[in-house]
Amino acid sequence: MYQNRYEQPRDTLPRGPSYLHHVLMALKAGRPDHFRQNLRVSPITFDALVAALEDDPVFANNSNHPQLSVEQQVAVALFRFGHNGNTASMQAVGNWAGLGNGTIHLITWRVMTAVLRPGFMQNAVRMLTHEEKEKAKQWVHKKLYRAWRDGWCFVDGTLVPLDQRPTWYGESYFDRKCNYSLNIQVRL
Known part of the structure; x- marks a missing residue:
């Protein structure tokens, strides 16, 4: 053995x-x-x-x-x-x-x-220049929501899949793709 x-x-x-x-x-x-x-x-x-x-x-x-x-x-x-x-x-x-x-x-x-x-x-990873950030801010101010003007980068609606159902309020994490996930938005 x-x-x-x-x-x-x-x-x-x-x-x-x-x-x-x-x-x-x-x-x-x-x-x-x-x-x-x-x-x-x-x-x-x-x-x-x-x-x-x-x-x-x-x-x-x-x-x-x-x-x-x-x-x-x-x-x-x-x-x-x-x-x-x-x-x-x-x-x-x-x-x-x-x-x-x-x-x-x-x-x-x-x-x-x-x-x-x-x-x-x-x-491989390059941050935006000041001019690129300002152009994005102007677009957000004009097309979207003015209060978001100082943000220059948004990641919206990104689903981060979870490997299992969360214990607390698990149903709340069930998404349209029939997975348990977190939906995040980040403003930089």
């Missing part, structure tokens, strides 16, 4: 063919609309993201275990981020990519580590 760690024989989960390979090889070049449905970005944006992340040390292979390419890892993470509910579960993403749950978790960690590095954030 100590030698095997398990009392009963373990069944391995048979894996079907990976759809990940098809997305990266066929859809990326031949059907960018289907590529975008899977990864929520265009092939051009995807290639730019991979190029920006590929030299990050988190993707360096310091062991004798083979590691997926940065392109494959970014694709898996984008597929996971672009879906919610059961489709975003590690098992569903693993089935889509032909990988195990632990690998999906590790890939997500690697991609987020690379994306959140200060160097990447400085190059």
Whole structure:
């Protein structure tokens, strides 16, 4: 028992063919609309993201275990981020990519580590200039509600899905898409 760690024989989960390979090889070049449905970005944006992340040390292979390419890892993470509910579960993403749950978790960690590095954030995220903010404020003042004029950025109606029904007032969180979620608005 100590030698095997398990009392009963373990069944391995048979894996079907990976759809990940098809997305990266066929859809990326031949059907960018289907590529975008899977990864929520265009092939051009995807290639730019991979190029920006590929030299990050988190993707360096310091062991004798083979590691997926940065392109494959970014694709898996984008597929996971672009879906919610059961489709975003590690098992569903693993089935889509032909990988195990632990690998999906590790890939997500690697991609987020690379994306959140200060160097990447400085190059990828740009705050609006004073002129751009003022133009947005004028539009809000003219077209919307004058009291909101000093805000220059609104995120309205964004649904943040919850993984389960909240204990208190749970029915209040049930949205039009039949999920439990929070509807947020942010004014900057």
